[in-house]
Amino acid sequence: MNDQTTLSDRADALEEKMSQELDYILVKSRLYSLAEGDMGPAVNATAIMAKNPNARVLMGDDPRLPAMPKEPTLVDFFKYRFGPAAHLLQSARHAVKAGLSDNMVLACLLHDISTTGFIRGDHGYWGAQLIEPYVDEEVTWAIRAHQVLRFYPDESVGYEYPQSYIKAFGADYRVDDYVEQDYQRMRNHKWYMSGRMITVHDIYSFDPTVKVELEEFTDVIGRCFKQPSQGLGFDNSPVAHMWRAMIRPAKYL
Ligand SMILES: [Fe+2]
Ligand SMILES: [Fe+2]
Numbered sequence: 001m002n003d004q005t006t007l008s009d010r011a012d013a014l015e016e017k018m019s020q021e022l023d024y025i026l027v028k029s030r031l032y033s034l035a036e037g038d039m040g041p042a043v044n045a046t047a048i049m050a051k052n053p054n055a056r057v058l059m060g061d062d063p064r065l066p067a068m069p070k071e072p073t074l075v076d077f078f079k080y081r082f083g084p085a086a087h088l089l090q091s092a093r094h095a096v097k098a099g100l101s102d103n104m105v106l107a108c109l110l111h112d113i114s115t116t117g118f119i120r121g122d123h124g125y126w127g128a129q130l131i132e133p134y135v136d137e138e139v140t141w142a143i144r145a146h147q148v149l150r151f152y153p154d155e156s157v158g159y160e161y162p163q164s165y166i167k168a169f170g171a172d173y174r175v176d177d178y179v180e181q182d183y184q185r186m187r188n189h190k191w192y193m194s195g196r197m198i199t200v201h202d203i204y205s206f207d208p209t210v211k212v213e214l215e216e217f218t219d220v221i222g223r224c225f226k227q228p229s230q231g232l233g234f235d236n237s238p239v240a241h242m243w244r245a246m247i248r249p250a251k252y253l
Contacts, residue, residue: 023052023055026043027042027043027057027250029249066080069231071229072247073227073231076232077117078214082117083117086210088111089212089217092105092201092216095201098201106221107139108197109217110131111127111142111143111198114127114130132239133228134226138191141195142197145196147179148182149199150202157193
């Protein structure tokens with residue numbers, strides 16, 4: 001048994017103990033267990049309830065997470081759900097300094113919201129989908145494209161394959177076929193340069209001493225992000241459930 005398994009087993013045991021003592025039972029979505037390399041069955045809620053009749057599976061807010069307003073805005077997600085967003089804020093400031101359009105500043109500000117708040121793999125596709133109903137098509141297109149274009153240099157704008165990728169993925173890393181196929185589709189698109197600009201202003205080795213506040217972008221968000229009045233997650237849009245998944249990530253059903 002390696003350390004990872006031991007750690008994960010310990011976490012599960014703790015979770016089960018908590019569930020037996022607390023009045024709620026945590027059952028993780030399969031995706032989280034798979035990400036732990038765990039193919040085992042989910043926590044048996046019925047067995048826990050048999051030991052602790054007061055326990056209920058979590059169907060409401062998660063007491064371990066910060067409470068969210070009833071009608072959450074994009075800014076609320078930055079505050080209460082996305083992790084440290086220094087990378088996004090620094091990228092967006094970089095875009096402002098370069099004189100990019102409001103839409104492109106917003107694209108830089110949101111380009112990695114999936115890695116900060118949702119799912120890492122294919123984060124450009126997820127991130128674009130999350131905001132699709134609320135922004136101009138160019139913003140979504142660019143965020144989806146940055147997922148792909150970041151792997152391809154473009155001398156015309158001085159973009160090189162990031163050194164940090166060589167270190168992180170190894171010098172022999174090759175992209176998956178679907179990424180290459182998307183690159184071929186994207187390289188001649190009318191918004192190619194919008195996607196490319198995200199990669200140019202993506203801060204690959206960001207400076208931990210530079211502090212950028214979200215308030216710097218309140219106006220851009222106000223101008224370019226169509227905040228639904230019912231709140232993100234409750235506007236009956238095709239992506240509302242994805243925002244709700246971030247509000248209540250451990251909801252049982
Ligand atoms: Fe990214
Ligand atoms: Fe990024």
